[in-house]
Amino acid sequence: MARNRAIDDPLVATFGRLLEATHHLESVLGRELEDTAELPLTWFEVLLRLSRSERGELTMGALSTQLALTSGGVTRLIDRLQVAGLVERRPCETDRRVQFAAITTPGRAALDAAAKTHRQGLREVFAGFSPAELRRLDTLLDRLRPPA
Amino acid sequence: MARNRAIDDPLVATFGRLLEATHHLESVLGRELEDTAELPLTWFEVLLRLSRSERGELTMGALSTQLALTSGGVTRLIDRLQVAGLVERRPCETDRRVQFAAITTPGRAALDAAAKTHRQGLREVFAGFSPAELRRLDTLLDRLRPPA
DNA sequence: AAAGATTGACCGTTCAATCTTG
DNA sequence: CAAGATTGAACGGTCAATCTTT
Numbered sequence: 434m435a436r437n438r439a440i441d442d443p444l445v446a447t448f449g450r451l452l453e454a455t456h457h458l459e460s461v462l463g464r465e466l467e468d469t470a471e472l473p474l475t476w477f478e479v480l481l482r483l484s485r486s487e488r489g490e491l492t493m494g495a496l497s498t499q500l501a502l503t504s505g506g507v508t509r510l511i512d513r514l515q516v517a518g519l520v521e522r523r524p525c526e527t528d529r530r531v532q533f534a535a536i537t538t539p540g541r542a543a544l545d546a547a548a549k550t551h552r553q554g555l556r557e558v559f560a561g562f563s564p565a566e567l568r569r570l571d572t573l574l575d576r577l578r579p580p581a
Numbered sequence: 582m583a584r585n586r587a588i589d590d591p592l593v594a595t596f597g598r599l600l601e602a603t604h605h606l607e608s609v610l611g612r613e614l615e616d617t618a619e620l621p622l623t624w625f626e627v628l629l630r631l632s633r634s635e636r637g638e639l640t641m642g643a644l645s646t647q648l649a650l651t652s653g654g655v656t657r658l659i660d661r662l663q664v665a666g667l668v669e670r671r672p673c674e675t676d677r678r679v680q681f682a683a684i685t686t687p688g689r690a691a692l693d694a695a696a697k698t699h700r701q702g703l704r705e706v707f708a709g710f711s712p713a714e715l716r717r718l719d720t721l722l723d724r725l726r727p728p729a
Numbered sequence: 730a731a732a733g734a735t736t737g738a739c740c741g742t743t744c745a746a747t748c749t750t751g
Numbered sequence: 752c753a754a755g756a757t758t759g760a761a762c763g764g765t766c767a768a769t770c771t772t773t
Contacts, residue, residue, distance in 0.1 A: 438632075438693060438696070439629055439632070439692055439693060439695075439696030439699070439700070440629065440632055440633040442696070442700050442703075443715070444700060444703040444704065444707055444715075445629070445696065445699065445700060445703065446719075447703075447707070447715060447718060447719055447722070448606070448610070448703055449626065449629065449630075450719060450722040450723060450726065451602075451603055451606070451722055452603065452607070452626065453647060453648075453649070453722075453726050453727065454599075454722045454723075454725035454726050455599055455600065455603040456648065456649035457649050457725070457726060457727040458596070458599070458725060459600070459649070460649045462596070475741090478597065478600065481587055481588065481593070481597065482597075484586075484587070484588055485588040492755085493755075493756060493757095494754090494755065494756085497755095497756095499601060500601075500604065501601070501604035501605050501607070501608045502742075502743090503742075503743055503744080504755070504756060504757080505742075505743065505744075505745095505756085505757070505758080506741075506742050506743070507756090508756065508757055508758085509741075509742075509757090509758095510741085510742090513741090528750075528751070528754095528755085529749080529750055529751085530749065530750045530751070530754065530755045530756070531750095531754095531755060531756080532755080532756065532757095544587055545586060545587060547587075548586070548587030548590070548593065551587070551593065552587070552590050552592060552593060555590075555592040555593065555595075555596055556592065558725065559592055559595070561724060562721075562724070566721065567591070567592075567595060569717060569721065570595060570718075570721050571594075571595055571598060573710075573714065573717065573718050573721075574595070574598040574599055574601075574602045575598060575602075576709060576710070577602035577605070577606060577706065578598065578601050578602050578605060579601070579605040623763090640733085640734095641733075641734060641735095642732090642733065642734085650764075650765090651764075651765055651766075652733070652734060652735080653734085653735070653736080653764080653765070653766075653767095654763080654764050654765070655734090656734065656735055656736085657735090657736095657763075657764075658763085658764090661763090676732095676733085676772080676773075677771080677772055677773085678732065678733045678734070678771065678772045678773070679732095679733060679734080679772095680733080680734065680735095
């Protein structure tokens with residue numbers, strides 16, 4: 434048989450596992466979240482990131498890299514969240530090219546409500562994991578994230 | 582400050598890391614693959630899974646769960662790969678409801694060609710990881726994958 | 730009736746072009 | 752002329768309905 438085939442490379446297999454695991458969890462937890470909290474997983478991720486940032490706001494560009502979406506995609510995503518009243522846009526004082534997306538009070542409420550469901554789902558998913566294993570997973574994943 | 586907020590839950594943070602890391606790698610490696618090998622990452626994943634399965638074939642249903650796509654999504658994905666000549670459809674002898682997708686010879690060639698680029702990219706991504714760390718990551722991810 | 734695959738309508742994202750500001 | 756955000760067109764996926772086979 435041929436050597437050097439894709440199937441034989443352990444890194445290819447590792448990456449395949451990463452994709453399979455993530456897509457599976459996204460679909461399971463996403464459905465759960467949407468069914469019980471009426472909140473798409475993407476919206477949850479946006480609100481979460483805004484809520485834990487400095488003044489509850491992040492530039493469109495920052496969201497773009499953190500979510501790995503194109504700038505166009507972020508524009509429209511924030512459009513929808515804004516229509517729903519969960520975020521608002523704020524101009525930047527020092528650079529008129531940039532726009533901030535900021536979480537609103539209803540946004541924080543929606544996030545907290547959704548978090549209840551989401552955490553329950555996550556507990557089930559990670560039920561078999563010890564605290565030490567979770568720490569290991571965290572540190573490994575941190576090294577794969579986009580540069581600051 | 583309020584207790585019990587989403588931002589405070591370590592599992593929520595872990596899941597956030599998982600999404601961020603995976604989406605980032607998908608976009609970086611996906612672009613790389615598409616630029617150099619003209620092969621979308623999704624196509625690569627399909628061909629890879631077919632190539633390492635029994636007779637180079639998998640049912641639409643199996644692909645659906647492995648890729649975490651709906652059955653409709655898989656139908657159209659395989660449509661496109663078939664038009665490109667990289668897979669073919671085969672009826673099932675024993676159950677006329679099921680369809681197999683099978684990798685073709687050009688499909689294997691495309692996979693092997695793309696794998697060169699892909700492996701180089703993966704080596705860079707995982708450059709800082711020791712063999713032991715990679716094994717740990719593998720076993721952790723395995724426990725998050727969809728049930729057989 | 731249930732399961733597998735496909736189809737039509739729709740939705741969210743990408744891509745490329747554009748506009749504005751630095 | 753580069754950088755940030757937005758827009759129009761196209762694409763890839765979902766959802767729900769449908770058809771065939773079990």
